[in-house]
Amino acid sequence: LEAGQSNFKFLIVGEGDERGFLEKNMRFAEVTGFLDGEQLAEAYANMDVFVFPSETETFGNVVQEANASGVPAIVTDQGGPKFIVRHNETGFIAENTGEFVKYSLELMNDAEKLAKMKRLSRKFAQSRSWDAVFKAVYQAYAETYAIGLADKNNK
Helix, strand or coil, X not given: CCCCCCCCCEEEEECCCCHHHHHXXXXXXXXXXXXXXXXXXXXXXXXXXXXXXXXXXXXXXXXXXXXXXXXXXXXXXXXXXXXXXXXXXXXXXXXCHHHHHHHHHHHHHCHHHHHHHHHHHHHHHHHCCHHHHHHHHHHHHHXXXXXXXXXXXXX
């Protein structure tokens, strides 16, 4: 807001003790409460950027969900989500509040970069699907078997 931006809206999904405070004090926010299924998919589909400032999240499945919907994520440099995001490709890893603002503004003001990050986010999420994981595991087993067979034949 201090940067003079007004063409945005925060979408806050989930329940928590702070809901009343957020609804009262964030005029650019819509607080949905808990969503799942089609409603959650629709929420992700309507996002341009997913901002996830949690410093205690051990994995961050919501970041994966955002990426699967083609939404780049801005995450903190603490906790598990930093291992999901490819900095400056599928989102950003912010070291402080100022960087969250900086990266958000960068994507708000650069439609081409946002579009590229959306494509890369979706592609990256697809590479981490169960099918992709099983294919990689199968390939590793096949290569290991081939090496073992070659060693056996060379003896």
